[in-house]
Every structure is written in structure tokens, then in C-alpha cells.
Amino acid sequence: MKKNLRNILVLGLGLMTTITFAQDWDVDSRTRIDMSGEDGKMLTEQRATLGATWGGSDWGIHVSTDVNYDLGAADANGQQVPAALGVYEAYASTSLMGYANLTVGRQALDYGSGAIMSSNQFGARTTWDGMKFDLGLDMADITFGYASRNAGTPDDANGVSMENKGSNIYMNVGKADGDWSANLLYAKSTRTKDGTDQEGTNLGAGTAMGLDLSYALMSGALGLDVSYNTNSGDTGTDDEEDMLSIGATYNVNDQMSVTANQTTYGENGFDMAGTNMAGGFADNGNMGYLNANDMDRNVGISYSMGAFSIGATMHQITNTGDDVAPSTTNGDYSRDVMEMSLGYTMSDNASLSLQYASDTENDADAVKHMWLTLNIRP
DSSP states (O other), X not given: OHHHHHHHHHHHHHHXXXXXXXXXXXXXXXXXXXXXXSTTOOEEEEEEEEEEXXXXXXXXXXXXXXXXXXXXXXXXXXXXXXXXXXXXXXXXXXXXXXXXXXXXXXXXXXXXXXXXXXXXXXXXXXXXXXXXXXEEOXXXXXXXXXXXEEOSSOOSTTOOOGXXXXXXXXXXXXXXXXXXXXXXXXXXXXXXXXXXXXXXXXXXXXXXXXXXXEEEEGGGTEEEEEEEEEEESTTSSOOEEEEEEEEEEEEOSSSEEEEEEEEEXXXXXXXXXXXXXXXXXXXXXXXXXXXXXXXXXXXXXXXXXXXXXXXXXXXXXXXXXXXXSSOXXXXXXXXXXXXXXEEEEOSXXXXXXEEEEEEEETTSOOEEEEEEXXXXXX
16 A cells, blocks of 8 residues: 555656646546445545646647545455556647648547447546547548557456457548537447457457437527437447437526437447446446337436536336346336436536436336535646
């Protein structure tokens, strides 16, 4: 424990010395108390991120590090789990003859709706090691990239992460003009199956595509959104996964808005590893991906008044497929989820939020989740 603390202090001093000469720096502290479960559970997690940026008119360097600490967490021997220190982002960017921008290193990537590539900021953050080319053209913002996903944790005794054994070649095209915007993401990946074998099992190439469209009507009071995502070959089969989401948001006034959405999963479902939807409430703070043939109809309302904000969303999930877990009787499956949130902005540098979710599946007792989060940015 003393050795880990010493290493953190030494690195922290080095970073502070480095930041003194940086052109820009940022600090983010998140303290989250997990109050889910029985018997008055209160698990406190602390994550502090320190970053620095240097740059000129046609170049830039950015580096940031995370310190994660679970208060009261113990290992198999009953010892306090030490704080974990790791690199969050580390990349360099440069202009290529004024026509494009090249970025190389470890980056947090978020494209479109996030169903295919996103960084999962709620729990164990996902980053990508590789390079990307950004083309800021008049017709569209185009990005080409090659990267491997990094889950941030080793999977074997040699410290080799199975997650890093896959690669992604992707292209993202975004365009916004007036009342509409569109984003198209295409990714082709090869990855290996996670497991104890260091070589893993090759699952072959997978192809994923996501299309997101939005349009504003009534002078911006009504917004319509459509998102369609497909994925094939990533699980070692030729089965095609798909997910379609259609929604609308109506801004009643500057303080209140109402949303309605329907998301439908295909007969093979849809999921991608490492995204903001991979894992569910415990890992992502949201429901995550649903089962094959699931349909989620939901309505929500949000209201803000000065420093306070409140929101609530009710989900009703049904399934029309066969052999639906945990029920194997077609038509008997149902799931109701209620999400609520309360936020308070204490100052320009600090905010406090409470998130609650109640998840009821078939006739089982509701599973409840609740988190209190404090964010501070100097």
C-alpha cells in the first residue's frame, strides 16, 4: 500500500511540474456512492483525472491520467484494494498540409448515438489505441481511423489484455445544416475471444454500421430522431444483428421537455463491447443493450429551475420472440423500468446528482439501483 501511494505521489508531483509549463490543463474529480442493493449498501468510488495540453497553430499534445480508488473495497485476503493509477488519454495531433489533421495515440472516441463506438464514462472507461485522420470538408466532417479497443484492465497473469487483440478500421461522416443533421459510422473489426488462453480464439471479421438522423420542426420546439445500427460477423457467425430507434422531443418551454421513444431489436439482438450500453445499470448507469426481439417503448419528462433539474423516464419492454430468457413462453415476457434523476448545480465548478432506477422483470421482485455523484472541476 505504501509503495503504491508513493508511486502515485511521485507521478502526481511530476505531472504538476509538467503542467506548470503546459498551455492548458484540466482536472476532473468524480465521487460516486453506490447505494444499490440490500442492507444499506454504500460503496464509494473516487476517480480523479488530471490532464495537460501543449500545442501550436498546427500541432498539439494531450496527456491525462486517472486515479481510481474504491473506499473500503477489499481483496481476497481482506486487504484494502490500493488506488489504481493509469493513463486515460495520450495522443499527439498535427496538421497535414492544411487539408487534414492526424491524431495518434490513446483516445476516447464517441461517434453518433454511441451504440457502436463510445467511451463509457460511467464506469471503467474505454479508450482506443491507434490513429485517425480528420477531414474538415465543406460537404461533411469525415474521419478515417485505425485503432484497437482498450478496456483498461489486463486479463491474464502476464498483463496482456485480451481486449487489445482486436483492431478496428472505421470511417465516420457527419453533416449538419440548418434544421437537420446526419451521422454515418462504418467499422470493420477483427478481434479474439476473451479467455485464459493468451492466444485467444479468432472470431474473424465483423462489420458494423450506424446511421443517426435528426430534424427540428416548429422553430426547434419539436425534434425528431432516428437511429439504425447493424452488426454482423463479430460473434464468429454470419448472423446479422440490428437495432432501430425512433424518438421525438418536444420542448414545452425553456424549462420543460417531453420525450417519447421506441427501440426495437432484431431476431439476433444487437450488442457491441466497450460502449456506453455494454453492461447495463451496474456498468453504464443505463439499461444497456436489450434481448433479441425486445421492444422498448418509453416516455420521459425533464424540468429545470435555476440550479435544480429533475427528470423521469418510464420504460415498458415486451418481446415477441421465442425462448425469451428468463421466460421460455412466447408472449409472457415483460419488463418495466423506471428511471429518475435529480441534479443540483452548486457553482460553476461543482454539481451534485442523484440517479435512481427500478427494474422489474416478469413477476420477479424489482431490482433497484441508486447513485449519488459529486463532480468537481476547478
